[in-house]
Amino acid sequence: MKKRLLRTLSCFLLLLGFCSTVNAQSLYWVGDGGSWNDDSHWSATSGGSGGAGVPATTNAAIFDANSFSSAGQTVTLTTGAICGSINWTGVTNNPTLDLAANLTISGTSAIFADGMSLSGSATITFTSASNTTLTLSNTAKTFGNISFSSNTARTVNVNFASSNAITQTVGVFTVGNNVTLNLNGPANKVFGGISCGTNLRLYQLNNATVNGTANLGASTSLTISGAGYGVDNVVFNGPMSLTQTLIY
Secondary structure, eight states: OHHHHHHHHHHHHHHHHHHHHHHTOEEEEOSSSEETTOGGGEESSTTOOSOSOOOOTTOEEEOOTTSOSSTTOEEEOSSOEEESEEEOTTOOSOOEEEOSSOEEEOSSEEEEOTTOEEEOSOEEEEOOSSOEEEEEOSSOEEOSEEEEOOOSSEEEEEEEOSTTOEEOSSOOEEEOSSEEEEEESSOOEEESOEEEOSSOEEEOOTTEEEOSOEEOOSOSEEEEOOTTOOOOSOEEOSOEEOOSEEEO
């Protein structure tokens, strides 16, 4: 009886581990354009059959060379969606991700690579309390709102591959409290507005334009730049809320 119980328990734990592995798998977009929430477009393998389930908080959403067979396809978020991470590396045929609804990324990585574009004015929210990286390609990307919502002390890296890598003509770039924000690269950064929490350390704001309101937090001091970093050519076209002592 004892051996049977142990055998049953072992099988249960093995099954539990298998389920956890399945839930944490990467999911690949297939079958050209369509709704993000359509299960038939998500496969467990690159170029495989759909029906693997819509991404959840632990799933990596991957778009690659096997996702789109012809040019001009669009993936649309008609209702709010979530994924663990998102990666467009290697995608072909110039697809578009239409953010008609909000996208939440619970993990620490998002890669918007060459060969894709974005549309829509909804919000991409990063909820992880760990260090997070947003990587942008050589091709300019136009976002609505971008939010890093956690207030846990961490570093947020925004990697710009080249010039004109990010444009937010109407959106707001929001960062929570206790963040070191690295805007890495030589890009021209255009923001509709910036809203930052307390205790912000802001590195490499060079070549940036803020067209809307700049609310740079409520700390007693704001650290801009740092050793070896530039803050050249920063233009604020809208109202600016800044009561801190600048450290640069």
